[in-house]
Amino acid sequence: MTQLALTFDDGPDPVWTPRVLERLAAADVHATFFVLGERVQREPAQLEAILAAGHSVGLHGDRHLDHSTADDDVLRRDTDVALSVLARHGVTPSTWRLPWGRRGPITDALAEQHRLHVVPWDLDTHDWRGDGWADQPADTAHRVARGGIVLLHDAVGPGATRAGCVNTLELVDAIISTARDAGVRIGPVDEPRGFHG
Template identity: 35%
Template sequence: MIPLATTQSVLAAGAACVAAYFVAPSLSCKAFSRSVWRQTGRPGKLLLTFDDGPDPRYTPALLDLLGEWGVPACFFVVGENAAACPDLIRRMTAEGHEVGIHSYRHENARFRRPSFAGADLEQSLAALRELGAEPRYYRPPWGNCNPFTLYEARARGLETVLWSVMAQDWERGATPRRTAQRLLGRVGSSSIICLHDRSMGKSADDTAPGRTIQALRLALPALQRAGFTFILPEEMAR
């Protein structure tokens, strides 16, 4: 018979391994790692970011709006979506926006093998370089990492950027006014704002990015009237 103490030790060791691989890296990325950007570090300066795109149905109108208001943004694009919309990646770059990496297929690194992080970044970098972009920033989908994600990003010269403000703009009930209210209520002095120009994942509403653009028509002038300005990631400060 195996002693009870031994069984408990084995279970505890197993739980520790699960936590070390599946829980700790994402927690560190989202809350503790000092190498991850979650604020711009510059009072009154906001970073506007869009995940999951590009989407030919929504991204052109979003770029029109940002141009209208003179607002730069960082697009964390999904590699396969970018490869399907090369002109939109070229337009982002030509109009002064930053193009960052949001994985190649929007997979959750937390549940993937150790080698996934490096392979995914390589595939994403190759796809975006093919389109003339030179990514410098990375945002893992859902902010989830495995133990190698941050190391693999740094090894390729990529800085990891998460967020401090979300507005749940992907939800079915996210009306433009509601999303704008959430944004205006949550933005702080040096927030990094995360919105979406494409719907990815089961819980996302396919038509939501259209309402996100309408929400920005309400929120951008209000934020500018309140004295906020928008910067690119390269202008952030520790």
């Protein structure tokens, strides 16, 4: 069966994560949240809410570092810090969404060391710049119907050019209903192309 995964990067956020969780709960959908350690430390209750709702949690980073430009030692430390923050919540992630989607010279070694699967995306909604459903390319409904991994954000992250995440909420509703109309199963992603329901 064709499967689709909704993924949310850059959170958790005290305002927007709860709203995303509400939408997912209303639709009875589980998703994957690629969180930042520094944000988890500021908003531990939001991570707990994500976990309590049964969603999958993956690593994004501690800070939002670009692997293609950051020093190796800085990246090693950033990854260690983020993983220890998550460990304090009982989370040992198996998936990793790289900040900006960029690899660097030590990315693969770090992923292997920490048994993390780097998770790309198939469909970029550009929600970070405020795009809603009407702003998506004309073939988006067809792409949703083909399944894959959708990139969304439950926070205003680095480089974002929007004030809030209202458009992400709209996208969540539209993508879920489009996928359901097409008979696509929606669930979290645990490995690059492995889904569970």
